[in-house]
Each structure stands twice: as structure tokens, then as C-alpha cells.
Amino acid sequence: MGNAIVFDNVRKSYGQKAVIPNLNLSIAEGTITVLVGPSGCGKTTTMKMINQLIQPSSGKIYVNGSNALDISPVELRRNIGYVIQQVGLFPHMTIEENVTLVPRLKKQAGEVNREQVDRMLQLVGLNPDEYRHRYPRELSGGQQQRVGVARALMSDPPIVLMDEPFSALDPITREQLQDELIRLNQELNKTIVFVTHDMDEALKIADQIIVMQDGHVIQQSTPEQILRHPANEFVRGFIGEKRLTSHLTQSVDEVMVKHPVTIAPQKGLAEAVKMMVRKRVTGLIVVDKDGTYLGLADSADIHARYPEESLSIRDVMRADAAVVNVSTPLAETIPLVQQAPYGYVPVVDDLGRLRGLLTRASLVDVLARPYLEGGEEHE
Structure with missing residues (x-):
């Protein structure tokens, strides 16, 4: 060129x-x-x-x-x-x-x-x-x-x-x-x-x-x-x-969704579908009884295995999906959220316990905030 x-x-x-x-x-x-x-x-x-x-x-x-x-x-x-x-x-x-x-x-x-x-x-x-x-x-x-x-x-x-x-x-x-x-x-x-x-x-x-x-x-x-x-x-x-x-230097903790919908690993797929319908979500976060994060279960994965009645949510969840630490600077998480196949990334603490969920929508909110609050002062 x-x-x-x-x-x-x-x-x-x-x-x-x-x-x-x-x-x-x-x-x-x-x-x-x-x-x-x-x-x-x-x-x-x-x-x-x-x-x-x-x-x-x-x-x-x-x-x-x-x-x-x-x-x-x-x-x-x-x-x-x-x-x-x-x-x-x-x-x-x-x-x-x-x-x-x-x-x-x-x-x-x-x-x-x-x-x-x-x-x-x-x-x-x-x-x-x-x-x-x-x-x-x-x-x-x-x-x-x-x-x-x-x-x-x-x-x-x-x-x-x-x-x-x-x-x-x-x-x-x-x-x-x-x-x-x-x-x-x-x-x-x-x-x-x-x-x-x-x-x-x-x-x-x-x-x-x-x-x-x-x-x-x-x-x-x-x-x-x-x-x-x-x-x-x-x-x-x-x-x-x-x-x-000034907004991107915030930590993930200040931006994340605080109470994502979770499910125990032993729950069956029918229970998982019912919970997603009731909570109006397209995926569930799998945690154990202590709140330790185990994996993600998306609606597509659940429905693909739904006919197999003997399966639990543990059998269909994805344990290798990316997670971020609760203290991570927000700017460092943007590529992870952009690349996340479901549009969200679980947030965990140093002990691996689930603390929240970082979504594309929450990132859009924080990126737009300077313009909504600051008007056209940069001109």
C-alpha cells in the first residue's frame, strides 16, 4: 500500500x-x-x-x-x-x-x-x-x-x-x-x-x-x-x-455481576433446564458446596446431552474455560471477555471460590460511563 x-x-x-x-x-x-x-x-x-x-x-x-x-x-x-x-x-x-x-x-x-x-x-x-x-x-x-x-x-x-x-x-x-x-x-x-x-x-x-x-x-x-x-x-x-x-483502572470486583446463577455439580440436566428457564439465563456456573468454582454449563451443551437421563451437570460442564481473579485490573480482562465463547467470564478469589461474573454487557456499561457522565468536555 x-x-x-x-x-x-x-x-x-x-x-x-x-x-x-x-x-x-x-x-x-x-x-x-x-x-x-x-x-x-x-x-x-x-x-x-x-x-x-x-x-x-x-x-x-x-x-x-x-x-x-x-x-x-x-x-x-x-x-x-x-x-x-x-x-x-x-x-x-x-x-x-x-x-x-x-x-x-x-x-x-x-x-x-x-x-x-x-x-x-x-x-x-x-x-x-x-x-x-x-x-x-x-x-x-x-x-x-x-x-x-x-x-x-x-x-x-x-x-x-x-x-x-x-x-x-x-x-x-x-x-x-x-x-x-x-x-x-x-x-x-x-x-x-x-x-x-x-x-x-x-x-x-x-x-x-x-x-x-x-x-x-x-x-x-x-x-x-x-x-x-x-x-x-x-x-x-x-x-x-x-x-x-480512570474507569479501566478499576478492579474486576467493582464491575462484575455479584450474584450469578449457580448450580451444584450433582444436579441433573432436567433440573438445570428448569433453573435456566426460571432465572431467565442461558448458562449456569457450577460450584461445590463450599462455593468453589468448578466450571460452566451453557444451554447448548446441556440441550445436546439432555436425552441422556443418567447425566449430571458435572458431565456436561466445561472446566477449562477462562477465569479471572477478583483483584485483576479491569483493562487486562477485556481480551478474555471478548474472546469468551459465551460472552462472560467467571470471577474467582485466591482460593478459587466464585465471586461473580464479568460479562460483555458490564464492560460496555463501564466503557460508556465516561461519555454519559462527562458530556462533550473533551472537545
Whole structure:
């Protein structure tokens, strides 16, 4: 995989003020790269220099190996998709006419057929028969934004720029379009440069995140690496890392389900099924009379052996499933719970006695808590 976009000592000044003092960065082809940072950090200026909506004061910008400054701005922009917050659909044109605008400007009208339009609309989740002949005013904000994405993709550009395209939408529509964007790029493999001030959005959609401050790249890495290893206090504060890790440094004891449903090893399978129905659970934790953990018995394992009347729960339980100690830091348990075949992991003390159950649901609760309690303060 090569680099689709390269900034080489790029500077942008307005008079004596340098909004981009000296920028060097590379954006890999086929990725969603998100420029993120507070207002005025230079992220939108950086993106607009890619398609020459803003001209750099000095330096070079390479787009797919060619110096973008040697290409006419009109020609460059016709080969780079562009999606903005205000959508920019032409109100007097139908949806089909809006979607085919760039090919028609490139005088490819004869090559544009209904199948291409239909495919683009289907890609962004719009029924062609229902929307092709409508006008923008007849669509919701989310639908208009989908048309904007379809228009940007219609001429099959290798690069698509997206300038806070979802920020004006309601949270549900925004979430849907973020999911659509991830799905689209898995299918189309475009190089997408996406500007946002919302770190949650960046973490969700990005393959690479570029955190900017005062025209400088402070950190460029994967979402995982930025969360685990923020470059400095600015990045740590911007992503809300303190609020997140303050919960992940909790022990398992503070998060686990305290009273899981248990069963004695000598109990029969019919008794086990009756208990699961009564307690509304899909599995049981097997313990002895002293509360020592022995194993797990899932409903699938129980039902598979149910016709054999002589069997006890001990005969079908799994004794080799992973367990965690009650004092384990929560962060260390996440991979175990993610990989657990039943979605939960028993918690034991130093003597092997059952203390509780760590579930995927309990992890989701604790991971979501900083955002529910802290609002948008990290922005």
C-alpha cells in the first residue's frame, strides 16, 4: 500500500500569520484518515489544500504521485470527490442530475447510464426508483447527505475529501451515516480524508487519526495506539483519555455481576433446564458446596446431552474455560471477555471460590460511563 497524499514542507500564511507553519505528513491509499483537533487548529485548511481550494504558500503536495500544484485546479477537483457539511446540492436539479453532475462536467454524459446512478444510490442506502426524480427539498437532511456522498463517488475518484459532513445531523442519522461510510470503504477501497472536531467520530470511523494543534501534527496513528499511547497532555485531554482510563483502572470486583446463577455439580440436566428457564439465563456456573468454582454449563451443551437421563451437570460442564481473579485490573480482562465463547467470564478469589461474573454487557456499561457522565468536555 502506497501513499495517496504527501505533504512536503507545506506552509500556509495569511500576511505575517502562518496558520500552517511547516507540515509534513503522508496519507496511505485505501484508508479513512481523519484530521481532528479544536477549532482553528488547521485541519480544514490542510484538507482544502489537497484539492487547491486553498493554495499553499510554499512546499509541495503530491496526490497519487503527482505534484498537485502542477495540475489545473479544475482538473484536480474533478478527480477528487468532495463532501461538505452543507451538502451543496443544486435545488433545481433532480437527485439523478445532482449525482451525475461531475461526469457531465467532464463531458462523459454518454458514459453515464441509469445503472451507474442506480448503483450509487443503492450504495448509500437510497432506493433509486423512489429517489431518482425527486428534488433536494423533498429529502431529509440525512438523505441529502447520502446524495452528496453518491455524487462524490459517481465519477469513481480515488480520493474523497469530507469536511465535517455529518456534524449538522441528528445523532441517530449521524451514527447511521458513519456506519455506512465504514461499509462503503470496505467495498470501494477509496482514500478518504475526513475532517471533524469530534473525537468519538474519529475513533469510530478512522484507520488513521491525525491530531492537529496550531497548524502542527501532534500525533498520527491508529485509534488504538492513540487511545493507549497519547503523545502528550494535549492529546490526552482532547480524547478524554483520563476519563476513560480512570474507569479501566478499576478492579474486576467493582464491575462484575455479584450474584450469578449457580448450580451444584450433582444436579441433573432436567433440573438445570428448569433453573435456566426460571432465572431467565442461558448458562449456569457450577460450584461445590463450599462455593468453589468448578466450571460452566451453557444451554447448548446441556440441550445436546439432555436425552441422556443418567447425566449430571458435572458431565456436561466445561472446566477449562477462562477465569479471572477478583483483584485483576479491569483493562487486562477485556481480551478474555471478548474472546469468551459465551460472552462472560467467571470471577474467582485466591482460593478459587466464585465471586461473580464479568460479562460483555458490564464492560460496555463501564466503557460508556465516561461519555454519559462527562458530556462533550473533551472537545
